[in-house]
Amino acid sequence: MQVFGMFRSCLIVGVMLVSGAQAQDRFITVASTTSTEQSGLFGHLLPVFEKTSGIKVRVVALGTGQALDLARRGDADVVFVHDKAAEEKFVAEGFGVKRQEVMYNDFVMIGPKADPAKAAGKDILAGLRRIAAAQAPFVSRGDKSGTHAAELRYWKAAGVDLATTKGPWYRDTGSGMGPALNTAASMNAYILADRGTWLNFKNRGELGIVVEGDKALFNQYGVILVNPAKHAHVKQADGQAFIDWMVSAAGQQAIADYKIGGEQLFFPNATK
Amino acid sequence: MACWLELQGLGLTEGAVRILADVDLKLGAGRTALLGPNGAGKSTLLRLMHGLLHPSAGRIVWSQPLTQAMVFQRPIMLRASVLANIEYGLDLRGVPAADRHVRARTALERVGLPELAGRQARKLSGGEQQRVALARAWALEPQVLFLDEPTASLDPASSREVERIIREIAAGGTKIVMTTHNLGQAHRIAEEVVYLEEGRLLEQTPADEFFGQPRTSAARNFIHDERY
Amino acid sequence: MNDLSASLALAGDLVAAGDAKLAAIVWLSLKVSLSATALSCVLGMPLGALLSVGRFPGRRPLIVLFNGLMGLPPVVVGLLVYLLLSRAGPLGQFGLLFTPSAMIIAQTVLITPIIAALTRQVIEDEWREYREQLRSLGASRARAGRTLLWNARFSLTTAGLAGFGRAVAEVGAVMIVGGNIDGVTRVMTTTIALETSKGDLPLALALGAILIAVVLIINAGAYLLRQWAERRWG
Numbered sequence: 001m002q003v004f005g006m007f008r009s010c011l012i013v014g015v016m017l018v019s020g021a022q023a024q025d026r027f028i029t030v031a032s033t034t035s036t037e038q039s040g041l042f043g044h045l046l047p048v049f050e051k052t053s054g055i056k057v058r059v060v061a062l063g064t065g066q067a068l069d070l071a072r073r074g075d076a077d078v079v080f081v082h083d084k085a086a087e088e089k090f091v092a093e094g095f096g097v098k099r100q101e102v103m104y105n106d107f108v109m110i111g112p113k114a115d116p117a118k119a120a121g122k123d124i125l126a127g128l129r130r131i132a133a134a135q136a137p138f139v140s141r142g143d144k145s146g147t148h149a150a151e152l153r154y155w156k157a158a159g160v161d162l163a164t165t166k167g168p169w170y171r172d173t174g175s176g177m178g179p180a181l182n183t184a185a186s187m188n189a190y191i192l193a194d195r196g197t198w199l200n201f202k203n204r205g206e207l208g209i210v211v212e213g214d215k216a217l218f219n220q221y222g223v224i225l226v227n228p229a230k231h232a233h234v235k236q237a238d239g240q241a242f243i244d245w246m247v248s249a250a251g252q253q254a255i256a257d258y259k260i261g262g263e264q265l266f267f268p269n270a271t272k
Numbered sequence: 273m274a275c276w277l278e279l280q281g282l283g284l285t286e287g288a289v290r291i292l293a294d295v296d297l298k299l300g301a302g303r304t305a306l307l308g309p310n311g312a313g314k315s316t317l318l319r320l321m322h323g324l325l326h327p328s329a330g331r332i333v334w335s336q337p338l339t340q341a342m343v344f345q346r347p348i349m350l351r352a353s354v355l356a357n358i359e360y361g362l363d364l365r366g367v368p369a370a371d372r373h374v375r376a377r378t379a380l381e382r383v384g385l386p387e388l389a390g391r392q393a394r395k396l397s398g399g400e401q402q403r404v405a406l407a408r409a410w411a412l413e414p415q416v417l418f419l420d421e422p423t424a425s426l427d428p429a430s431s432r433e434v435e436r437i438i439r440e441i442a443a444g445g446t447k448i449v450m451t452t453h454n455l456g457q458a459h460r461i462a463e464e465v466v467y468l469e470e471g472r473l474l475e476q477t478p479a480d481e482f483f484g485q486p487r488t489s490a491a492r493n494f495i496h497d498e499r500y
Numbered sequence: 501m502n503d504l505s506a507s508l509a510l511a512g513d514l515v516a517a518g519d520a521k522l523a524a525i526v527w528l529s530l531k532v533s534l535s536a537t538a539l540s541c542v543l544g545m546p547l548g549a550l551l552s553v554g555r556f557p558g559r560r561p562l563i564v565l566f567n568g569l570m571g572l573p574p575v576v577v578g579l580l581v582y583l584l585l586s587r588a589g590p591l592g593q594f595g596l597l598f599t600p601s602a603m604i605i606a607q608t609v610l611i612t613p614i615i616a617a618l619t620r621q622v623i624e625d626e627w628r629e630y631r632e633q634l635r636s637l638g639a640s641r642a643r644a645g646r647t648l649l650w651n652a653r654f655s656l657t658t659a660g661l662a663g664f665g666r667a668v669a670e671v672g673a674v675m676i677v678g679g680n681i682d683g684v685t686r687v688m689t690t691t692i693a694l695e696t697s698k699g700d701l702p703l704a705l706a707l708g709a710i711l712i713a714v715v716l717i718i719n720a721g722a723y724l725l726r727q728w729a730e731r732r733w734g
Contacts, residue, residue: 029681034697038694038697042682058598058679058684059681059682060598060680061680073586073587073588073589074586074587074588074592176697177697178694178696178697178698179696179697181699182697201699202701203700203701204699231587233587233595319632324632342632344633348629351652351653351654360647361638364638364639364643365637365638408637412637
C-alpha cells in the first residue's frame with residue numbers, strides 16, 4: 001500500500017533538511033573557555049577576524065580541561081584557554097605545536113556585599129584564609145576549568161588544605177562559570193570568577209566584588225595550534241592564520257578595544 | 273456427494289481447556305451450517321478448517337486444494353475507501369492492478385453497493401460494512417467461503433440482504449460453511465447441518481431432516497430452546 | 501511572578517521585533533528536530549511494527565529494551581554520539597562533529613526508541629483487531645505490518661509528535677555534539693542554557709516561552725491536520 005510512499009517522502013524530507021543544514025564555508029573550530037565566550041569577547045573579535053581573513057571561526061566554549069581534552073581527540077583546530085601548566089603539558093605531549101601568550105584578564109573574588117568573612121581587600125590569599133576561618137559559604141567551579149585550577153592554586157598558596165578543612169561551607173558545583181555564579185548568587189556565597197564573565201553577568205543578587213587588583217589574580221590566556229602530526233585533518237594554515245592575527249598588532253588592538261560599560265576586560269600581552 | 277474436506281480426530285486444547293475433541297467429519301455438501309449453543313466450538317471449528325488455528329490433535333485433509341475466503345461476525349475494514357478494501361484482498365492474491373479495479377467494482381455491484389465505492393469503509397453502517405466484507409470475499413472468487421455468524425449483529429433488513437448475497441455466492445458454485453444462531457437462516461441456506469455441543473460433534477444430518485426430526489435429544493432440546 | 505510577567509513581555513517583544521538572529525535559532529531548532537523526527541519515523545515505525553507483528557526469538561527482551569530506552573538520558577546519548585563522531589572515533593573521518601548533522605544523529609538516536617515503542621503499542625492493538633482478517637486474506641506478517649502502519653497512520657502522528665517534543669526540548673545531547681556554536685549549531689535549548697549561564701534569567705525564560713509556543717503551534721497544526729485528514733480519509 002501507500003506506506004512505502006509515506007516513508008520515502010519522510011526520508012527525502014529528512015535528507016533535504018540535513019543537507020540544507022550543511023553550509024560548506026571555510027571555517028576553523030576553536031575550543032575555548034566559557035569566560036571568553038560568555039564575556040562577549042568572541043562576539044567582538046571574531047567578526048573583525050572573519051572580515052579580514054574570510055575564515056569563519058566556530059567556537060566551542062568549555063572549561064579549559066574539557067577544551068584541551070577535545071583538542072587531544074582532534075575535534076578542534078586551535079585551543080584558546082587559560083591554564084598555563086595544563087597548556088604546557090598539552091604541548092609537551094605533542095598534541096599542540098606551540099603555546100603563545102595572547103592576553104590576560106584578571107580574576108576577582110565575588111562575595112556578599114555585607115562581607116561576613118571580612119575578606120575584602122587587595123590580597124587574595126588573606127581573603128581566602130579569612131573565608132576558610134569563618135567557614136563562610138564558598139562556591140567552587142569544581143570542573144577542571146582554568147578558573148578552577150587557579151582557585152586550587154590560590155588555596156594552596158594561602159596554606160589552606162582543602163582536604164582537611166573542606167566542610168559544608170565549601171560547595172563543589174561541577175559547573176561552568178555562569179551556573180556557578182547563579183549558585184553563588186542564590187546562596188550568597190563567595191566565589192572566584194573571571195572579571196569578564198562577572199561584568200556580563202546579570203543575576204547578581206547581593207553579590208559584589210570583594211577582592212581585586214592582586215597581581216596574583218592575573219589570568220594568562222594562551223593559544224595553541226593542534227598538532228597536524230597527531231591529527232592530519234587539522235586546518236593548519238587557517239588555524240595558524242587565526243593565531244597569527246590574534247598576536248598581531250591588529251588583533252591585540254581589537255582585544256584592547258573590547259569594553260563593557262567603559263571597562264577594559266582583556267589586556268593584550270602577546271610575546272612576539 | 274463427493275467428500276471435499278475430511279476432519280480426522282480433530283481436537284484443540286488451549287492450556288488446560290479442551291475446546292474441541294475427536295471431531296470426525298466429512299464435508300460433501302455445497303452448503304453446510306454448523307449449529308450448537310454458545311461455547312460449542314462452532315467458530316473454532318470454522319477457524320481450524322480455514323487454517324487460522326492449528327489443531328492440537330488430528331488432521332485436516334482437503335481432497336484437492338480449494339481457494340478459500342472467510343467473513344467474520346464483525347466486519348473488519350481498513351481505514352481506506354470501500355473500493356480499496358476490496359482491492360486489497362485481490363492485491364494479496366497477486367491479481368494485477370488493472371484487473372483488481374474491475375473485479376472489485378463487479379463485486380460491489382453484486383452486493384448492491386456500487387454507489388459506496390469511494391466512501392470510507394469504516395464510516396458505513398454495520399450492515400453496509402458486512403456487505404462490503406462479503407464483496408471483498410466474493411471478489412476473490414473462492415471455492416469455499418467460511419462465514420462466522422455473518423448476521424448476528426445486523427438488523428432484519430440487513431440480515432435478509434446478507435442472506436440473499438450468500439445464496440447468490442453459493443449459486444455460483446462456491447461451497448458455503450457457516451455458523452449461525454438463526455435457525456430460520458440455517459434452514460433457508462443449508463443443505464446439511466452439523467450439530468456440536470461442548471466441543472464434540474453430535475450429529476451431521478440433512479437440513480430438512482434436522483429441523484423436522486433431529487437424531488439426538490440434545491439437538492431436539494436446542495431447537496426447542498431456540499424457537500421458544 | 502514579576503519575573504514571569506517580565507519574561508513573557510520580553511518574549512512578546514522579541515517575537516514582535518522579528519529579530520533575525522532569534523528567527524535563525526528557532527529555524528535551526530525546527531530543522532534539526534524535524535529532521536530527526538522524520539528519520540526516527542522511518543527507522544522506528546517499521547521497527548515498532550516488527551516488534552508487534554513479528555515472531556522471532558528475543559522479541560520480548562527487545563520490547564522491554566525499547567521501553568527502557570525511552571528514558572535514555574540525552575547527555576548519555578550526546579556522549580555516545582560524540583565518541584562516535586569525534587575525530588578519534590570510528591566515524592571521525594566524516595567530520596560531522598559540531599554540525600547540525602551531528603545534532604540530528606544524536607536526536608535520532610534519542611527518539612527512535614520512543615517512536616518504536618509507541619508504534620509497537622499502537623500496532624499491537626491494531627494487530628489484535630485485524631489479525632484474523634489479514635491472515636484470512638493471505639497477508640504475510642511483513643505485509644500485515646506494512647498495512648497496519650498505513651492503517652494506523654492517524655494514531656501514529658501522536659508517536660511522531662511525542663518524539664519531536666522530546667527532541668526539540670532536549671539540551672544535553674545537542675550541547676555536546678553540536679558545541680553550541682554561534683550561528684552554526686546554536687538552537688533554542690542551548691541558547692536558553694547559555695543565557696542562564698550568563699545570569700540573564702529573564703531572557704532565558706523568555707526564550708523558553710517562545711520554545712513552548714513553537715512546540716504548541718506545531719502540535720496544534722498536527723492536530724488540525726489530523727482532524728482534517730481523518731474527516732477526509734477516515
